[in-house]
Amino acid sequence: MPTHVPASAPRNAASPRWRAREIVIALEPDGAGDHGIALALTLARHFAADLVGLLVESDALLRAAALPFAFEVCRHGGDDRRLDPALLERRFRQSLQRLNEVLLAQAGASGLTAQVHSLRGHRLAALTARDAADIIVFPHEPRSRWTSDELLVVLESPATDRGRLDDAAAALQGWSPTAPWERMPWTDAAETLRRLQRRRPRLVLTSLGTTDIETLRRLIDALDCPVVVLR
Numbered sequence: 147m148p149t150h151v152p153a154s155a156p157r158n159a160a161s162p163r164w165r166a167r168e169i170v171i172a173l174e175p176d177g178a179g180d181h182g183i184a185l186a187l188t189l190a191r192h193f194a195a196d197l198v199g200l201l202v203e204s205d206a207l208l209r210a211a212a213l214p215f216a217f218e219v220c221r222h223g224g225d226d227r228r229l230d231p232a233l234l235e236r237r238f239r240q241s242l243q244r245l246n247e248v249l250l251a252q253a254g255a256s257g258l259t260a261q262v263h264s265l266r267g268h269r270l271a272a273l274t275a276r277d278a279a280d281i282i283v284f285p286h287e288p289r290s291r292w293t294s295d296e297l298l299v300v301l302e303s304p305a306t307d308r309g310r311l312d313d314a315a316a317a318l319q320g321w322s323p324t325a326p327w328e329r330m331p332w333t334d335a336a337e338t339l340r341r342l343q344r345r346r347p348r349l350v351l352t353s354l355g356t357t358d359i360e361t362l363r364r365l366i367d368a369l370d371c372p373v374v375v376l377r
Contacts, residue, residue, distance in 0.1 A: 166189065169280070188321040189317050190256070200262075202264075285372045286369065298318065298348055303331065322348065
């Protein structure tokens with residue numbers, strides 16, 4: 147059965163026993179930028195950590211754009227667009243410039259250090275892209291209506307460092323002060339995903355120690371809410 151965690155921070159938020167030094171936010175060119183940046187900034191302010199924006203440029207999309215009769219389906223209405231590699235590269239550069247401006251401005255306003263890089267590949271490559279990263283934030287633009295504003299989930303296993311998860315949960319109280327936390331034990335990928343979809347969390351907090359990295363990647367890719375991963 148899930149274990150409920152009090153909505154208040156587990157300890158004094160000013161003195162975490164574990165301190166994250168680098169927070170990475172993995173964004174796609176058309177991803178949920180503002181929502182994800184606010185989440186990453188909350189963590190960075192709590193830990194006084196450096197903030198790194200990773201713009202993940204899809205190499206699969208670039209390969210598809212080179213094919214004849216390739217079109218991009220517009221998710222928010224409007225006409226589908228012809229995929230063109232040169233235009234796609236231009237969009238990537240524009241997105242990188244926009245992310246650089248937004249992230250540096252917001253981090254600077256909070257007295258934080260920030261930097262922005264691009265990464266080509268699948269967005270989940272951000273899990274291992276930076277050796278110094280302590281926390282990786284995967285913001286998700288909801289693809290359905292199953293997300294909820296009422297629950298945050300800590301996904302853990304016997305191998306999980308619970309102390310670090312609790313410190314990160316304390317930091318995230320500033321992002322969603324009234325939402326309750328619920329501990330959910332990891333079983334296997336299919337069953338865990340089914341339980342998460344039934345609970346409809348607003349956010350999932352977990353760590354690379356919860357399961358093997360490939361399984362965790364599949365789980366993150368399938369979820370329809372932000373996922374925060376501790377390394």
